[in-house]
Amino acid sequence: MADCVTKVQLTVSCESLMDKDVGSKSDPMCVLQQSLGEDQWTEMDRTERVKNCEKPEFAKKLLVDYFFERVQKLKLGIYDIDNKSTSLNDDDYLGGVECTLGQVSLPPLPRDIIPTPPPDFMGKSDPFLEIFRQGDDGSWQLAYRSEVIKNNLNPNWKSFSVSLQSLCHGDVQKPVKVTCLDYDGDGSHDLIGAFETDLSKLQQVEGGSPVMTLIPSRVVFYLQIETEYSFLDYVMGGCQINFTVGVDFTGSNGDPRSPDSLHYISPNGMNEYLSAIWSVGQVVQDYDTDKLFPAFGFGALVPPDGKVSHEFSLNFNPTNPYCQGVQGVIDAYRNALVNVKLYGPTNFSPIISHVSRFAAAAAQQPTATQYFVLLIITDGEITDLDQTRNAIVAASRLPMSIIIVGVGSADFKAMEFLDGDEGVLKSLTGEPVARDIVQFVPFQKFQNAPKEALAQTVLAEVPKQLVSYYKLRNLPPPNSPQSNK
Known part of the structure; x- marks a missing residue:
């Protein structure tokens, strides 16, 4: 049984963020607040922090309950996070926007993937994964980003969970794209490889056998789909x-x-x-x-x-x-x-x-x-x-x-x-x-x-x-x- 309210997912990306850190780019995170009235706001959700990035595409979706009968005022704020504290009082505010949930209808712009040179000729790679879902307009939207594995040509990433709604809008035949990149501290990550598939193909795998490779002889994926109860x-x-x-x-x-x-x-x-x-x-x-x-x-x-x-x-x-x-x-x-x-x-x-x-x-x-x-x-x-x-x-x-x-x-x-x-x-x-x-x-x-x-x-x-x-x-x-x- 699904929840009795509609859950809206907000996908956030930014461009040309100011650099508050000396000698490096900012480490942005997006915080979603909702109005309680009388100039009172309460935090609803926040994204992950993206290190050293002026053009972040946040993998974590911001969730908010949608009520047609209410005017739901939202505030999206971007903060430069430089510590482990959850308080925002000591973090730099980079910018933000106020809107209502009913006004949020901003489809992401399609982007071409630019070919990049082979990574790290002089050493081992620092690989990480990004998984994208396809929007209704054919553009790719970031759904998940893995951890970076330092100095490793045979990485084993941690298992992770992502909802079907976030990954493919609940449609197991909708395309998803997986890219593997070599991490660079300045944000200019090198592309190692990529492939497209869908979850229906992944579901056909039995016994944990490999389903796809990014580059020859490199096995990357195993899949298990579980029922998520609310x-x-x-x-x-x-x-x-x-x-x-x-x-x-x-x-x-x-x-x-x-x-x-x-x-x-x-x-x-x-x-x-x-x-x-x-x-x-x-x-x-x-x-x-x-x-x-x-x-x-x-x-x-x-x-x-x-x-x-x-x-x-x-x-x-x-x-x-x-x-x-x-x-x-x-x-x-x-x-x-x-x-x-x-x-x-x-x-x-x-x-x-x-x-x-x-x-x-x-x-x-x-x-x-x-x-x-x-x-x-x-x-x-x-x-x-x-x-x-x-x-x-x-x-x-x-x-x-x-x-x-x-x-x-x-x-x-x-x-x-x-x-x-x-x-x-x-x-x-x-x-x-x-x-x-x-x-x-x-x-x-x-x-x-x-x-x-x-x-x-x-x-x-x-x-x-x-x-x-x-x-x-x-x-x-x-x-x-x-x-x-």
Whole structure:
């Protein structure tokens, strides 16, 4: 089953980019943003970085959902990327354009391939591959670019995945072109060889036998086509989304009776914690059939003995921590506020480990029936960072996602570290996460945005995380034909 919205692919190329780097060309990357209204923009996608290039043709397609009934304002920005940080604040802006999605109708111009001299007469080549799809006008559009293999005349490139839509518009008889080039740092790559084929020919290959050669006796291609399931395929096919809430009750939030406290409930009946629970819960509850959400608090002195707990039920029923719907979570939170004393420290690992135990039990089943989403709302001052790192690495191998919403104006560097945007998160022993499962969002970024914006941002990664887990396990949706074999 396909997604219920139309996905539009934007292919981006540039010419005559300015050089911001001293002594070399820029390393451009394109970033796609969509308007949220009121001069608010949110990032939707970004391409790969192309090194030392003033005329980049980006291989990665920018994806955006298309809604005919909306005016969707887009902003495409080109940045010179000189570091590994995902933040654009320290990167040079090379230029950009604003438009609406409805206005985007710019077919690429056809280009002739210019013959080039044989590569590297005095040494070995640095080969890489480019794969092109054919447009309706007969022009070739870049669909994939491989890694460069340095100093090698017998390269073996890493296996890769590319969607049929990107490669041939879903038509296996539509021509594709493969070129092999010798990489040059100044961007003037030498052509080694090229051929044209289509996926129907590639599909005829059995047992991993070679299908094409670029130049005599050089085998380059093996093919396997797999079914790609979407998030909706899983949830409509019977996968249950289990939503759990964890709320920070540490003393750094301030006395709930004080208007300066992050737990203070304003005259309109809301605070940042309540807003986050409402925004995310209202979306997630539609994917939970029983609408029963376990909700926990951490970092408070709890009745009846007044001892600190990092995993107490908001409804004070440890054997049945489930709340009926989002409203049930709200009611339990309000009741807990007047019955606990804010204390500390701020430990995430107990709640992550709690949900992980349920996810681990689900992972023992050979079906894609249970996926867990943990929402943690906190003021940001985490104290068990090392234990939390270990808990996240362990959870990355389970059917589980973690959403962290930071309230207030504290330093959220630890949260950004857990998000993994600055690099792959690792445990204390150096074990990396199996997949990215953490999404962090500061609440203040959305205070003046439409109420739907927070939920859209914090939940944006969950569908990809769910699909990536079941793809890793090679598990189809529960009610798909494959699962019934």
